[in-house]
Amino acid sequence: MHGLHLTADLYQCAGDARHMLDAGAIAALCRAQTAMAGLTQVQERWVKFPDHQGQPGGVTGTVLLAESHLAIHTWPEAGCVTIDVYVCNFSADNSGKARALMDGVIAAYVPGRVVRQQLMRGDIGPDAGGGASAGEGDWALETLTPHARFGWRATRREALCTPHQQMELLHTPQFGKVLRLDGRFMTSEGEEFFYHEALVHPAAMAHAAPRRALILGGGDGGAAEELLKHPCMEQVVVAELDAAVVEAARTHLQQVHRGAFDDPRLQLRIGDGMAMVEHSGERFDLVLMDLTDPDTPASALYSDAALARMKRVLAPGGALVLHLGSPVFHAAQVARLSQSLHQRFAIVRCYGLYIPLYGAYWGMAVASDTLDAAAASPALLRQRLAERRLPDLRYYNTEVHPALFALPNYYRDLVQPAQRPRAVRLA
Numbered sequence: 001m002h003g004l005h006l007t008a009d010l011y012q013c014a015g016d017a018r019h020m021l022d023a024g025a026i027a028a029l030c031r032a033q034t035a036m037a038g039l040t041q042v043q044e045r046w047v048k049f050p051d052h053q054g055q056p057g058g059v060t061g062t063v064l065l066a067e068s069h070l071a072i073h074t075w076p077e078a079g080c081v082t083i084d085v086y087v088c089n090f091s092a093d094n095s096g097k098a099r100a101l102m103d104g105v106i107a108a109y110v111p112g113r114v115v116r117q118q119l120m121r122g123d124i125g126p127d128a129g130g131g132a133s134a135g136e137g138d139w140a141l142e143t144l145t146p147h148a149r150f151g152w153r154a155t156r157r158e159a160l161c162t163p164h165q166q167m168e169l170l171h172t173p174q175f176g177k178v179l180r181l182d183g184r185f186m187t188s189e190g191e192e193f194f195y196h197e198a199l200v201h202p203a204a205m206a207h208a209a210p211r212r213a214l215i216l217g218g219g220d221g222g223a224a225e226e227l228l229k230h231p232c233m234e235q236v237v238v239a240e241l242d243a244a245v246v247e248a249a250r251t252h253l254q255q256v257h258r259g260a261f262d263d264p265r266l267q268l269r270i271g272d273g274m275a276m277v278e279h280s281g282e283r284f285d286l287v288l289m290d291l292t293d294p295d296t297p298a299s300a301l302y303s304d305a306a307l308a309r310m311k312r313v314l315a316p317g318g319a320l321v322l323h324l325g326s327p328v329f330h331a332a333q334v335a336r337l338s339q340s341l342h343q344r345f346a347i348v349r350c351y352g353l354y355i356p357l358y359g360a361y362w363g364m365a366v367a368s369d370t371l372d373a374a375a376a377s378p379a380l381l382r383q384r385l386a387e388r389r390l391p392d393l394r395y396y397n398t399e400v401h402p403a404l405f406a407l408p409n410y411y412r413d414l415v416q417p418a419q420r421p422r423a424v425r426l427a
Contacts, residue, residue, distance in 0.1 A: 003068065003088040004095045004138060005119040006102050008159075010081040012112030019108055020076040023048045023059045030063050030070055033104035037097045039087070040066035067094050070101060081109055086121070095138065114159040116168075140170050140178075142185055142359070144329040150359035152178065152185075162244040165297070169252055175357060177252055179220060181245070181292055187220045189255040191356045193394040195323075196256075198353050200226035201396040202404055203286055203319045203366045205384055206373040210285040213237070214313065216273040216301065218290035219245035221257025227286070228263050229390045236266050237284075239273035246270070274301055274309065283315035289322035294333055304340050311344055319371045320345070324363035327352065327411040334363050338415035341367045349374040350415040351404040353395075363411065374405040 018025035023046040034041050043064040049057030055077040063070040071084040085102045087094035106114060118138050141151035156171040170178040175190030187195065200223055204210050209232045215223050219240035227236050240246055246268065249257055260266055269276060287310055294302040302322075310320050320341075324334045341348045345367040351374075355362045366373040381398040407415070 003086060003121045004098050005121050006083075006085045006098055007117045008083045008102060008106055009115040010083070010106060010109050010111035011079065011114070013079045013081055013109040014112065015108055015110040017076075020074045020079075020081070021048075021056055021059070023061065026059055026061060026072060026074070027063075029108055030061070030072065030105065033101055033108075034063060034065065034070065036104060037101035039094070039097050039101060042066055067097070070105075072105070081111070111161055114161060116157040116159050118154070118157060140168075140172075140180070142180075142183060144326065144360065148329060152357075154178075160244060160248070162242050164242045164244075165292075167242075167244060167248060169248060176255065178357065179245075179248065179253060179256075182296060184293060184296065185357050186292070187222055187253070187256055188357050189253065192220075192222050192256045194353065194355045195357070195362075196222040196226050197393060197395040198351075198355075198404065199223055199288060199290065199321060199323065199364060201390075201393075202351065202373050202401055203321045203371070204230055205381055205396075205401065206366070206371055206376045207285055207317065207319065211235070212282075212284045212315070213286040213288065214239065214277075214282075214284040215288045215290050216277070217241070217292070217298070218288065220249045220253055221246075221260045223288055223290045224263075224266055225256075225258050225260040227288075228260055228265060229392075230388055232388070234265060236263075237269060237282075238266060239269045239271070239276050241270070241272060243270045274306060277309050277313050280313060282313060283318070284313055285315050285318045287314060287318070287320045289320070291322075294325055294337065295330070302337060304343075307340055308344055314368070317368075317370050319366050319368035319373065321366050322364065324350070324365055326358070326360040327363050327414055328361055331414055334411075335414045338365065339418055341365055342417040345369055347372050348415075348417070349405055350407065350411070352407065352411060353404060361411075363415075365415075374402070376401065378402070 019029055027046050041063055046061035048059050051057050058074040058076055060073045068086040068088050074081050083105055085098050087098040120138055139151045140154040141149050143149040152172045152174055154170040154172050158169045160167045165182050168180040172178050175188035178188040179186045211232055211234045213227050214237045216239050218238050224236050224238050227233055291298040291301055324337045327334050338350055346369045348367045350365045352361055352363045378398055381401055385398055
């Protein structure tokens with residue numbers, strides 16, 4: 001009885017109406033998804049309930065699997081569906097197939113909101129005693145490359161299909177609440193300071209007095225919270241595309257933003273950040289690209305044209321900060337972004353650190369025509385840190401600052417500016 005039990009509650013379903021009302025259509029959907037997931041159907045049973053008081057009746061059904069079962073109940077009058085998938089893992093690990101089945105059925109209903117739960121069932125099997133403990137949850141995994149993935153135990157998952165992306169809130173024993181977008185880990189309560197402090201403070205401390213900053217993305221509020229620690233900061237604009245991310249952060253991730261959204265210096269602008277950059281006459285001392293990874297739907301914001309637009313909104317002495325990906329797992333991407341920055345900025349300083357949630361050494365960069373973040377002396381950094389009295393720093397300090405820019409050779413080789421061909425003088 002060792003296995004994985006998944007449930008999902010679907011709300012505001014906008015898919016094919018037959019999948020709410022027609023037992024035959026639902027049965028066909030489940031048979032197709034069961035086969036695609038690689039599970040084995042044994043038998044099925046479906047019941048269509050009669051209309052009641054002018055409201056259409058729903059459908060209840062079960063597909064019996066050799067591995068266990070799939071069950072569905074629809075509430076067409078409310079646009080809701082509940083789904084239940086259980087697989088036994090006694091002779092083989094069917095967890096991936098269970099998730100594929102669940103994801104396929106959910107997708108067909110096009111829900112506006114999804115609440116997921118999962119439970120590891122029993123401990124009798126060939127690996128008894130070596131698996132997850134009761135209540136410990138199951139693995140939430142992220143693929144770094146086609147050949148590498150990593151993950152964290154998640155005891156509970158809540159999911160929402162926003163107009164822009166798939167958003168999940170994972171509850172983990174390691175880092176508390178974790179935000180995930182389109183299957184990528186974004187931030188967590190327990191270790192967000194690694195990423196946010198490293199993204200913000202190297203450039204902010206190198207700048208004599210940053211007063212205005214723009215964050216593209218950053219809907220979790222973590223980068224804004226770090227910028228607002230600088231007493232010279234007068235305005236932080238957060239240009240976030242997805243309002244649902246901000247709402248989830250306000251509700252669930254207080255340990256990440258720590259009330260930054262309520263600071264009067266923060267201005268939240270929901271919408272296309274690139275459009276704002278294109279049409280705004282504003283200038284900023286710091287522009288931070290706190291976006292999803294360059295190989296996600298945010299890829300357009302990392303294009304050569306987009307980086308050129310970012311430069312136009314920088315004030316004199318200003319700097320652009322962005323993350324590049326992992327030099328270990330995304331070497332070609334890191335090299336491409338570095339070269340694009342070198343083509344547009346006089347000074348490009350790449351740096352890196354290990355970020356626990358991302359499972360890898362991660363690359364970042366500060367680009368400017370005048371500000372050299374790597375050249376700030378220890379004495380100057382100590383002076384500014386004493387003057388600004390930044391509270392609650394858990395990663396960044398004056399000794400860490402230069403260490404961030406001390407690159408291992410393999411990373412240094414990736415981000416060296418391309419050598420331009422020399423002109424040949426003819427005799």
